[in-house]
Amino acid sequence: MQIALAPMEGLVDDILRDVLTQVGGIDWCVTEFIRVTERLLPAHYFHKFASELLTDAKTRAGVPLRVQLLGSDPVCLAENAAFAAELGAPVIDLNFGCPAKTVNKSRGGAVLLKEPELLHSILSHVRRAVPAHIPVTAKMRLGYDSTEPALDCARALEAGGAEHIVVHARTKVDGYKPPAHWEWIGKIQDVVKIPIIANGEIWTVDDWRRCREICGARDIMIGRGLVARPDLGRQIAAAEAGREVVEMTWQELQPLLRVFWQQALAKMTRVQAPGRLKQWVVLLTKSYPEAVVLFDALRRETDCERISQMLGVVAQEAA
Template sequence: MQIALAPMEGLVDEILRDVLTGVGGVDWCVTEFIRVSDRLLPASHFHKLAPELRDGSRTPSGTPMRVQLLGSDPACLADNAAFACGLGAPVIDLNFGCPAKTVNKSRGGAVLLREPELLHAIVAEVRRGVPAAIPVTAKMRLGFDSPDVALDCARALADAGAAQIVVHARTKVQGYKPPAHWEWVARVQEVVPVPVFANGDIWTLEDWRRCREISGARDIMLGRGLVSCPDLARQIAAAEAGRADEPMTWSELLPLLRAFWLQARRKLSPRYAPGRLKQWLAMLMRSYPEAVALFGAIRRESDCPLIDRLLGVDPMALPAMRIA
């Protein structure tokens, strides 16, 4: 079984990738999408969203990281994919699942699921453009407004050379509204010869068990569920191995929250760092009552030194948290 950490724009950046993969259970992770339009992007753009490229394309815990590209121009995507490989990307992942309106309006993400032939052209061109030893993978949804073409889309991706396909088991129009239709993951796996990962609405160990039963998928990708419950991948990996893993307590999570805050303080301006902390805390509230109280205490705060004190953080530790 492989457990992957999903790419989530504006949420799972290198800071959260570092923290979540450090907990354990995650086999690989994916960058936030790098938008490709009509030109070859500079190295600085790749390094901004994927600084792990400078460290062997691994998070500090040693978890492999894949580079995800988003766009609709096959040739331009291929050129940028080849460049990313030259920078050290071990896998190129292609985004055909983002439901954001602004992304879809610019012909990126899930809107391309209306055009299976274009999906094929993109994957085929990228596959030709990168070294043969570097896999090309893809993430898709069940369609734009209907799953009617889901199987055609999956076939197009696999026939063009995608080595793995992650299926978020909802359409673009469904967004993140429950339920995820895991039964469609099984249908996709029936028509393609490559591994299919189940994604969507896996919040708990019991959700994973039900997802496996319904989808038949051995491999999974965790997104919001892992952000809300940072040890979920570790729990699932332990259960798969026949072991019990005690859920992470708040006292065990708090050092991770402090480390996250210190990195946010270092990498972001004082104007934006508090928002990143509140964003993660808001998701942690699903799993930890203590997060509710802490979120309430800092909800209206924008003063970083005050937040330092509320978290029990020594700001002098900031230099020690620097990442090359």
């Protein structure tokens, strides 16, 4: 079984990838989408979203990173995919699932699920441009405003050369509203020969068990569930292996919060860093009552020194 950390734009950046992969239970992770429009992007732009390319495309914990591209121009995507491979990307992933209105309006993400022929063209161009030993994969939703094109889209991606497909089990219109329609993952797996990876609404070990029972998927990708409970991958791996599932305590999470905050201070402005910390803590409130108390204290706090004191980060470390 493979457990992947999902690419979540504006949330799962290199800092959070570093922290979450230190916990264990994550087999690979994916960058936030890198938007490709009309030109070949420079190396520094790839490094902005994938700083791990400078360290053998792995997080400090040794977890491999895949580079995700988003766009609609097959030729331009192919050129950028080839360059990403030159920079060290071990896998190229293509985004056909982003539900953001601004992305869809500019013909990116889930809106492309209306055009299976274009999906095939993009995959085919990228597959030909990237060295044969580097896999090309894709992530999709069940459709834009209906599930009607889901099977055709999956077939198009397979025919174009996708090594596997991650399926977020909702349409674009569904957004992130429960439930996830896991049964469709099984339907898609029935019509393609490549592996299908299940994604959507896995917050607990019990969710994983239900998802597997409903759709039969062996491999999973988790986004918000892992951000809200950083040891969820480790818990699921233990359950799969028949070992005792031991949950990470709030006290055990504290060093990770401090590492996250120190990296945020080092890489972001003093205006940006507090917001990024609050963004993570608010998701932690779904799993830890103590996070509710911390978030209430942080809610209106903008002074980085006071935040450091709350987290127990000494001044020298926060400098």
